[in-house]
Amino acid sequence: MINSGKTEVLIPRCLCEIENVDNLNVDDEGFASVFVAWEKGIISELKPINIKNKKPKKILFPRFVETHSHLDKSFTFGEFPNFKSNYHEALSVNLEEHKTRSKIKVLERAEKSLNLALKNGYRAIRSHVDTYESQDNNIWDELFKIQKKYSSKLKLQYVALAPLEFWDTPHGEELAKIFSKKKGILGGVLVPPFKNRAKIKYLLSKTLLLADKYKLEIDLHIDESTIEPGAGIKVLLETIDRLNIKVPITCSHLSSILSLNNNEILNLGSKIAEKDIKVIALPLTNFWLLNRKEKSTSLNRPVAPIKQLQKSLVDVSIGSDNVQDPWYPFGNYDPFYLMSLAMPMLQLNPWERLTLSSIFLSPSRLLNLTWDGVVKKGCPVNFVLLDAGNWADIFSTNLKREVLINGELYS
Numbered sequence: 001m002i003n004s005g006k007t008e009v010l011i012p013r014c015l016c017e018i019e020n021v022d023n024l025n026v027d028d029e030g031f032a033s034v035f036v037a038w039e040k041g042i043i044s045e046l047k048p049i050n051i052k053n054k055k056p057k058k059i060l061f062p063r064f065v066e067t068h069s070h071l072d073k074s075f076t077f078g079e080f081p082n083f084k085s086n087y088h089e090a091l092s093v094n095l096e097e098h099k100t101r102s103k104i105k106v107l108e109r110a111e112k113s114l115n116l117a118l119k120n121g122y123r124a125i126r127s128h129v130d131t132y133e134s135q136d137n138n139i140w141d142e143l144f145k146i147q148k149k150y151s152s153k154l155k156l157q158y159v160a161l162a163p164l165e166f167w168d169t170p171h172g173e174e175l176a177k178i179f180s181k182k183k184g185i186l187g188g189v190l191v192p193p194f195k196n197r198a199k200i201k202y203l204l205s206k207t208l209l210l211a212d213k214y215k216l217e218i219d220l221h222i223d224e225s226t227i228e229p230g231a232g233i234k235v236l237l238e239t240i241d242r243l244n245i246k247v248p249i250t251c252s253h254l255s256s257i258l259s260l261n262n263n264e265i266l267n268l269g270s271k272i273a274e275k276d277i278k279v280i281a282l283p284l285t286n287f288w289l290l291n292r293k294e295k296s297t298s299l300n301r302p303v304a305p306i307k308q309l310q311k312s313l314v315d316v317s318i319g320s321d322n323v324q325d326p327w328y329p330f331g332n333y334d335p336f337y338l339m340s341l342a343m344p345m346l347q348l349n350p351w352e353r354l355t356l357s358s359i360f361l362s363p364s365r366l367l368n369l370t371w372d373g374v375v376k377k378g379c380p381v382n383f384v385l386l387d388a389g390n391w392a393d394i395f396s397t398n399l400k401r402e403v404l405i406n407g408e409l410y411s
């Protein structure tokens with residue numbers, strides 16, 4: 001049978017649920033040696049193997065979930081480069097790109113991205129899509145067609161990334177109505193300086209109320225900044241309290257709070273957790289763009305303080321953000337590229353549960369996926385299999401990988 005099989009593998013212990021744990025052999029790097037068999041694309045058997053001096057030569061991961069990307073502008077760096085590599089220039093080049101943007105170009109970028117993501121091992125992606133008044137609204141029909149086209153292999157979620165003003169216009173309301181049927185997400189940017197605080201509060205309230213009216217989620221680019229630490233999240237928390245509504249919210253970036261003192265971060269973290277706001281740390285774009293100085297090297301890199309937020313019980317995911325566009329010139333929709341950079345940047349140990357949780361489990365919760373990403377009997381065979389025996393093999397060598405989608409080899 002084509003979608004049946006069996007193999008002996010290593011799996012990070014915290015990513016699998018297994019019976020007969022007494023016999024389970026877990027090595028010093030947290031890998032458990034297991035035998036896995038599947039039928040009709042579902043795991044039928046998962047058991048410990050414990051043979052002295054014999055260790056499986058493959059590592060198994062659940063297929064990955066990308067929590068934050070921008071399919072609509074990926075691979076535009078060649079045409080719209082940002083050689084200054086700072087936030088200001090990225091924004092200005094991004095707006096230039098809008099002038100020549102067409103439906104066909106966006107769809108080509110999206111499909112190229114999705115094909116790479118599938119090949120590299122992703123099973124789901126949340127992507128922001130630039131949204132503005134003068135945009136051809138038919139773009140959404142086409143994007144939803146692509147979502148459907150890929151749906152048997154990859155779950156795709158869209159966030160309409162618009163200026164907050166957009167959600168206070170008839171166009172904004174119209175799109176929110178469409179999104180209530182298509183399960184889209186409202187997006188926006190909340191980054192200081194806030195020239196007119198009253199207006200920001202008004203627009204944010206309007207966006208939250210619109211999401212509440214149509215039962216939608218919100219995902220904000222917030223505090224992606226080196227100034228006014230936490231200004232955006234503070235306005236957001238105040239506004240939610242004042243409106244007294246419950247809208248599912250994701251805070252993408254939340255970088256500047258890193259420069260608050262530790263107690264302030266933990267206090268903010270508790271408030272964020274209390275409101276059930278999820279956070280996505282995006283180290284690659286943050287490290288690339290923020291606090292860049294031409295003539296000096298600084299280690300001051302604002303990025304969401306993952307460890308403090310996790311300590312405050314905030315559900316934190318790690319995402320990639322931009323790929324080869326004015327905001328970030330590198331990347332390839334490859335989860336191992338992200339992991340191999342994020343670990344040293346953020347000083348995260350890959351053998352720790354909370355690290356792997358932010359890469360596999362929190363992202364699955366964020367996208368509300370039916371499978372939580374834990375490998376167990378009865379779960380779908382959506383795996384990435386690597387020719388590797390330890391973490392060094394994963395991060396230091398040319399990776400040989402196989403991707404299994406519902407038990408079938410993807411090629």
Ligand SMILES: [Zn+2]
Nearest residue numbers: 128221321322
């Ligand atoms: Zn982004």
